[in-house]
Amino acid sequence: MVTNLRKEKAPIEMAAVTLDGHTRAFLKLQEGCDQFCTFCIVPFSRGTSRSVDPRRVMIALDDLHARGFKEVVLTGVHLGGYGKDLEPPVELAELLEMIAERCPLDRVRISSLDPEELSDRIVEIISGSEKFCPHLHLPLQSGDDETLSRMRRRYARDYFRDRVDRVLASWPDAAIGTDLIVGFPGETGAHFESYFDFVESIPLAYFHVFPYSVRVGTTAAKFTGRVAPAEIKRRAALMRELGDRKRVEFASRFVGTTLKVLLEERGTDGTLRGYSRNYLRVSTQGPDQLTNREVVVEASTVEGTQLVGEIVRPWAARAVCGGAS
Numbered sequence: 001m002v003t004n005l006r007k008e009k010a011p012i013e014m015a016a017v018t019l020d021g022h023t024r025a026f027l028k029l030q031e032g033c034d035q036f037c038t039f040c041i042v043p044f045s046r047g048t049s050r051s052v053d054p055r056r057v058m059i060a061l062d063d064l065h066a067r068g069f070k071e072v073v074l075t076g077v078h079l080g081g082y083g084k085d086l087e088p089p090v091e092l093a094e095l096l097e098m099i100a101e102r103c104p105l106d107r108v109r110i111s112s113l114d115p116e117e118l119s120d121r122i123v124e125i126i127s128g129s130e131k132f133c134p135h136l137h138l139p140l141q142s143g144d145d146e147t148l149s150r151m152r153r154r155y156a157r158d159y160f161r162d163r164v165d166r167v168l169a170s171w172p173d174a175a176i177g178t179d180l181i182v183g184f185p186g187e188t189g190a191h192f193e194s195y196f197d198f199v200e201s202i203p204l205a206y207f208h209v210f211p212y213s214v215r216v217g218t219t220a221a222k223f224t225g226r227v228a229p230a231e232i233k234r235r236a237a238l239m240r241e242l243g244d245r246k247r248v249e250f251a252s253r254f255v256g257t258t259l260k261v262l263l264e265e266r267g268t269d270g271t272l273r274g275y276s277r278n279y280l281r282v283s284t285q286g287p288d289q290l291t292n293r294e295v296v297v298e299a300s301t302v303e304g305t306q307l308v309g310e311i312v313r314p315w316a317a318r319a320v321c322g323g324a325s
């Protein structure tokens with residue numbers, strides 16, 4: 001039996017919560033997408049955008065808190081589409097406001113938001129709340145305007161820069177990450193150079209690089225101007241190298257500062273590891289009882305792309321940087 005997923009209206013199951021150890025929970029608030037970016041199969045494979053009612057979201061957050069989780073990541077296939085299908089419609093900003101006021105967990109992250117959906121109001125709500133971690137993932141996908149238009153993205157690159165500037169004006173220590181596709185059909189060498197320079201000029205904390213590959217059933221699968229596989233590989237390698245540099249630059253900014261770190265696990269080298277509120281991987285020494293607890297770490301050095309430091313007692317913490325407090 002075959003169903004038309006674009007007619008799928010069934011509410012999504014709140015049980016679709018993925019658990020990662022017992023420290024961080026992923027709470028899915030939204031499913032499907034109505035946007036039809038030309039490279040993406042999601043609107044066909046996952047159906048139309050559907051959202052979880054805010055009351056159910058708040059109950060789920062209470063439940064996660066009662067079960068001992070310290071951090072929640074709000075997820076969705078296209079989170080920016082949240083609430084438009086509800087009756088009456090709810091704006092994502094309204095839900096985030098409720099979470100800022102009533103969520104019992106101290107650390108809330110937003111998994112990903114398309115740049116055009118990050119309104120000034122959302123920035124004000126999350127940057128003004130102690131609960132939201134100073135961390136945003138804004139998928140850029142390309143840093144060339146012609147390519148963005150062929151991808152059917154809904155912003156130009158200068159708008160992306162404007163959003164990053166807006167976030168950092170309110171949250172100077174925020175980690176902003178992105179997704180980048182390289183070798184999209186029609187991306188010439190000149191496009192890529194301008195794309196690379198643009199990404200280099202933006203203060204990003206990290207990014208994920210995806211070499212373009214054809215998805216059968218998408219609009220882009222019919223595009224001409226395919227980039228040769230070896231060239232896609234070369235562009236991806238250059239972009240990843242830039243990404244490693246950006247990660248180290250971002251982490252290095254916090255050497256000598258104190259950060260609130262939620263310790264998650266003991267690594268094979270015996271160190272305790274976790275993430276700061278602004279999504280820096282941090283390793284330190286300490287007893288097992290500190291896992292699943294937020295501690296204050298004074299960062300002394302960067303190893304690879306992670307910070308290394310010593311736990312200081314919270315009451316001894318000196319200037320706790322914005323990414324930490």
Ligand code: SF4
Pocket residue numbers: 033034035036037040041042043077078114
């Ligand atoms: S890339 Fe995101 S916004 Fe675009 S169609 Fe896919 S899920 Fe929707």
